[in-house]
Amino acid sequence: MSQIITDGEKTVYPILFEVRYGQMKSINCFLYKNGNTLTLLDAGIDMPAFHEFFFGKLAEYGFRINDIDQIILTHHHGDHTGMVNHILAVKHVPVYAHPLAIERLHLTENYQLQKRDFFKKLYENYGCSHLAEKRLAKLAKTMKNSERLRIKTDIIPLLDGDIIDDFKIIAAPGHSPDSILLHDTKTKWLFAGDLVLYTGTTSALVDHDEEGRLLPTVMQYKQSLENCLHYNASMVFAGHQQPFSNLQEITQRNLERVSFQLQRIINKIADGHETALSIAYAIYGERTEKEFSIIMSEIIGYTCYAEEKGLVRKEMDEDGWHFFVNERYK
Ligand SMILES: [Zn+2]
Numbered sequence: 477m478s479q480i481i482t483d484g485e486k487t488v489y490p491i492l493f494e495v496r497y498g499q500m501k502s503i504n505c506f507l508y509k510n511g512n513t514l515t516l517l518d519a520g521i522d523m524p525a526f527h528e529f530f531f532g533k534l535a536e537y538g539f540r541i542n543d544i545d546q547i548i549l550t551h552h553h554g555d556h557t558g559m560v561n562h563i564l565a566v567k568h569v570p571v572y573a574h575p576l577a578i579e580r581l582h583l584t585e586n587y588q589l590q591k592r593d594f595f596k597k598l599y600e601n602y603g604c605s606h607l608a609e610k611r612l613a614k615l616a617k618t619m620k621n622s623e624r625l626r627i628k629t630d631i632i633p634l635l636d637g638d639i640i641d642d643f644k645i646i647a648a649p650g651h652s653p654d655s656i657l658l659h660d661t662k663t664k665w666l667f668a669g670d671l672v673l674y675t676g677t678t679s680a681l682v683d684h685d686e687e688g689r690l691l692p693t694v695m696q697y698k699q700s701l702e703n704c705l706h707y708n709a710s711m712v713f714a715g716h717q718q719p720f721s722n723l724q725e726i727t728q729r730n731l732e733r734v735s736f737q738l739q740r741i742i743n744k745i746a747d748g749h750e751t752a753l754s755i756a757y758a759i760y761g762e763r764t765e766k767e768f769s770i771i772m773s774e775i776i777g778y779t780c781y782a783e784e785k786g787l788v789r790k791e792m793d794e795d796g797w798h799f800f801v802n803e804r805y806k
Contacts, residue, residue, distance in 0.1 A: 650697025
């Protein structure tokens with residue numbers, strides 16, 4: 477499923493880098509040729525094996541770095557931005573992303589301090605600071621290396637509704653606050669970032685707004701998925717796993733997963749698992765410690781979502797929030 481796809485003047489050259497860890501299956505980016513313009517959509521991960529693969533694919537498709545005219549990023553995560561600085565070192569090209577991606581890509585001091593304080597406080601509130609050391613150390617490491625890691629050019633903002641090339645930009649927050657979809661209005665190709673994946677294992681990662689407040693990520697994610705049900709897509713190119721043509725069916729599957737995860741957490745709370753950690757251990761056992769940040773993202777995100785829906789309420793105790801199922805949902 478990683479073959480070249482052509483429609484008139486346009487061609488998509490997929491770069492699907494297989495990975496064995498987690499559920500991602502592959503880290504994807506795409507070369508998109510429209511007439512004489514070559515766009516790189518997302519930019520992979522910054523690690524030697526990916527470099528080699530990326531340059532190999534570029535050569536196989538008959539391109540060189542110098543042929544790339546612009547880069548568009550679907551969101552700021554590190555497995556979508558890895559080659560940007562390497563390309564910029566060879567050729568200066570415009571880089572586009574959602575406005576909320578800008579300080580995240582530039583790793584501004586202000587943003588990083590806010591992020592660190594946000595996660596410190598968050599894990600305290602959810603009674604899991606003792607497991608958060610690794611996660612916080614990782615943030616500190618990024619901060620220390622931010623000069624090297626930051627994207628070294630101005631980012632041109634792409635807003636919901638903007639048109640670039642034949643792409644219509646669709647804001648799709650949830651997986652991250654800065655997620656966008658690119659919908660080619662002529663070919664109906666949809667570049668979906670990490671919103672909707674073929675096997676439905678994407679997630680809404682905990683994040684904060686510009687004031688440092690917890691975002692309603694699961695609610696945003698569900699809304700963005702529901703919007704997907706209305707798009708006319710002939711082919712969907714996602715950030716991981718294989719491209720697919722049945723957007724509605726795959727989106728429905730992703731939405732079912734949201735309902736399943738919500739119900740699972742409510743059931744655990746109803747069983748007397750009051751704290752975020754107790755819920756996490758009840759579902760994931762020891763994996764909770766190994767995959768701390770992704771699992772806590774899920775528990776925090778879904779307990780918030782359940783609270784927003786009036787299904788649960790929470791009370792602060794000395795070991796953080798305790799959750800209770802509201803009477804009428806028991
Ligand atoms: Zn991502």
